[in-house]
Amino acid sequence: MQTGNPLKKRPAGVRWEKGCAFVRVWAPHAASVTLVWKEGQHTLDLKKAELGYWTAETRQLKPGDLYYFSLDGGEAMPDPASLSQPRGVHGPSQVTDLSFSWSDQGWRNPDWGNYIIYEIHTGTFSESGTFDGIGEQLDYLKELGVTAIELMPVAQFPGDRNWGYDGVFPFAVQHSYGGAAGLQRLVDKCHQKGLAVILDVVYNHLGPEGNYLDSYGPYFTDKYKTPWGRSVNFDDAYCDPVRRYFIDNALMWLRDFHVDALRLDAVHAIRDFSPLHILHELNHAVRRLSESLDSRKYLIAETDLNDTRFIRPAAEGGYGIQAQWCDEFHHALQVAAGQERVGYYSDFNGLPDLARALENAYVYTGQYSRERHRYFGTSTKGISGDHFVVFSQNHDQVGNRVHGERSAHRVSFCMQKLLAAVVLLSPFVPLLFMGEEWGASTPFPYFTSHTDKALIGAVEEGRKAEFSYFQKEGAPYPANELSTFQKAILNWQEADSGRHKVLREYYQRLLQLRKTTPALLNYDRASVSVMCEAKKGVLIQERSYKEQHLYAIYNFSGNPHEVRLKREIFPLWVLLSSSDRRWMGQEDCFLHYDHESKLTVPPESVILLANYHVPS
């Protein structure tokens, strides 16, 4: 029927190799496809190939050239697999040479268990809002102690202000961030500094403005609904080139941009009943690439399904993804810290659920969820802790508040330190949200720069409805206003001042502890035990490795609490107290430590004890 597997041929798009442009576009219902460049002065008719692909090879089209496609002689449209959109989502695509002079030959992607992730929104991380702006702060991040940065999506989106989840050209790097070369420079520099790079990619939907894919072919299906519009066609008629398109996209970041891991956005909205789920197939492809590069690459899934099928190995019927985000850990933690039980927080009871999360990663492992109106979740038994990424804040949890409030805006200084400790001393892979470590005063509201007025209005209405339970806090900032975006830009001056600096040094100390303490790097969940005294607001987590035992004693309440410790765990060393003068940034609170058998834990604080001496 065809010669060779057409899905194993060159990826779609215009690929520049050895002085020649290889052109490939998928348009299964077109009768003709024409490449148009030099503002229409040049045209080239593509040849029909298998499965609805159209191809051409030409030496006339060169890097930097702007081009369009025209289907059946119709309107010129950008390339669905464009590598660059220098004039935005509605403009022409640009031929881009992805070759780059890499200097990261010495780089080795660390074991996944060593990842400590720092999530970054490129546009608001620095004043310049570019990849180079991030590159200037790598020494800061190294000193802080994180081991990986995670970039929120960088695929070309409408305008120049967006969280990134409205991207419409999955292969094009946002031009205002610095484009493909800018991203390559950043990854190269990260690797030189010893930092890994995770990229957030969106395969469950495309943005609402500038999405030309539908004009080319059945990239979407009406079989399923997603909260963000039409579902990507992963299992309906014509799905193979669509599946290939997204798999090629993943492979491009890992191969051509040297990215170390991909964070797959909202995979619960990827609907695929194929025998081989697209994530399973993607995982196979990434493994093959890792082998061919002799370099490990990781996949991380965002999912709210509490279903271990994503992270179980293939032999056990899973998709073999390395790790998944664990929102329930966040929700339980925030309620323990005083978050009102509204909206999705209403399913969480605070400390007992936080204890469950520390033991099981998921809070819901089969119980009835009132918010979901169903029994929910599966057991995580037998799955080690490094399969879960946890956080006390992230772009969503901050940004999906009415005014994009961080924890720093909502909880006390002491409580911020408590939250940090729970995350960084947990048996899971921790993630920080940029600026969290100094309690940044800048909010992270939702922002866009759409041009379609009806869409702008619809987004506003949608967000009001979504967060109606926060209504008493007023209306959200208007997403499409420049000022909303500007509010989110980090103020690096404050990072070094007063309490901000104290908090930052506290995070630094926790990160240092995590990286140097074997018991904290042990992801065997059987080695973790949690005791919860919910009425007192006290939670004690024990973590062990061989003869090493660590006890984190958290007091979430506003009162000091005396904790009696088992005799056998002495002698103890205090490794860290969030409430002593060094970390309080004030001198009126001291640790009361009775060497006999009891400890007084100050309000909203954590004490970390060990049965061995670690030099501070």
Add this chain to the structure above:
Amino acid sequence: MQTGNPLKKRPAGVRWEKGCAFVRVWAPHAASVTLVWKEGQHTLDLKKAELGYWTAETRQLKPGDLYYFSLDGGEAMPDPASLSQPRGVHGPSQVTDLSFSWSDQGWRNPDWGNYIIYEIHTGTFSESGTFDGIGEQLDYLKELGVTAIELMPVAQFPGDRNWGYDGVFPFAVQHSYGGAAGLQRLVDKCHQKGLAVILDVVYNHLGPEGNYLDSYGPYFTDKYKTPWGRSVNFDDAYCDPVRRYFIDNALMWLRDFHVDALRLDAVHAIRDFSPLHILHELNHAVRRLSESLDSRKYLIAETDLNDTRFIRPAAEGGYGIQAQWCDEFHHALQVAAGQERVGYYSDFNGLPDLARALENAYVYTGQYSRERHRYFGTSTKGISGDHFVVFSQNHDQVGNRVHGERSAHRVSFCMQKLLAAVVLLSPFVPLLFMGEEWGASTPFPYFTSHTDKALIGAVEEGRKAEFSYFQKEGAPYPANELSTFQKAILNWQEADSGRHKVLREYYQRLLQLRKTTPALLNYDRASVSVMCEAKKGVLIQERSYKEQHLYAIYNFSGNPHEVRLKREIFPLWVLLSSSDRRWMGQEDCFLHYDHESKLTVPPESVILLANYHVPS
């Protein structure tokens, strides 16, 4: 939050036990639920229980009483879990005592591999169109040699003429068929005669008329689309009572009606992304029931997904269903027998695909399907042949033709015998469609007895569109006309006359062979080998068990073909030739058998050879 698991309590509906009526209905959004009976003379307010259930117990409501429910004082509606609708789908429900004096204590459900299935539509199988009408023909079926009957769905549907897939009361047995007691009598009689009973149940949709479920609660979801309307809510909010409803339904047939196996209609239209798929959960429940009854019960799935997840064991990530229907075997076989390659037949090339089907069950195990516009299917490696149910005809394949034509209307008498042999000598579980064994002259067109005029018109239009590729054959019979239904009623007189009788005796001989020949009961697919000479129209299948080897030589062409046999397989015994005088019903065709090394196989015929002597 609740005491005990509310899903483990009594099933919904009115259940009569020990002189008391236990009433339970799920209406999660109602503020009050009232039971109304004796034409409104009696009412009883139900009490709110967990998960949106409402319950009551009363000794005033007795078997035979007609009743309704009223939600929030609104219109009276029948019970979603009604056991009987004596006045049709819009009428009241009737309290029904399911206790029955069973006399099948000696019955043992045979091993699944011994099933030879005979599919029956109750309404057209006999003149009376009732379960008792089937009961009168059990001796005939025993003599024919099948081991199980499979009843097309019997759940209450609108009117009294319907294939059964428009059922709207899954727990009520169609009143015009004889209701619950009629079905119990039939099953009991089958078991006494040594026949198993399979019931076809529809859990992927409900019919379009008389569906009151939506007025009670969110039984349906808009998350997914099915070809037959809204998707059953198996994984959205409030799904647990819906899941329980269908699982209870399955258990009721197996427990209270002594049904031996369920055929699950179109499970590809069951959309469920839960960690535990509803079919997997159902299979668990059926296994538990089997253990408690000390009697095996089987689940069979109709699916067109070519995905072994349904039939693989749970340990290998499957749902553990016993067997699945295999439509592709049918399609390949029919094209081999001359079916034009239109519609879904266009993906099949006849003999080579039939050879694939005989070897792999699925024809598509990963190749590109033009009709589906995608690469399709998975390997069936390691899955034994008894996981697949095959047929040359069934209600759908016959009924979904413009005029409900059976093979007997379309292919020669010789070819009918060839088709029968391919199915009955295959390494899969065979299914016959009622009347097929005598080449019934009655068609099996699609028929309904809806009362909603708009619906009647929509169904007609829908069917015309669905079978547009058969357009040159004229318009389908009008589904809602009485005469269309009447055309389908089997004419038992003809079964004993002329060629009809010859064909019947031929089927009988094949069934006898299948049941007594170890090589034919061997489902190990490694023991099957198939050789295809497509140009000649010849296909040779070898089946083995220990020292026993059988060769079925099929000639699909209109010309005689000489087949050279390997020397080592002699001496051979001819077990059966479809073309000799006994089975031809005419005397002008003889088997030419050269004892040296070659055989002449007459046109459109099969010769079955063995390396051992079986007395005929």
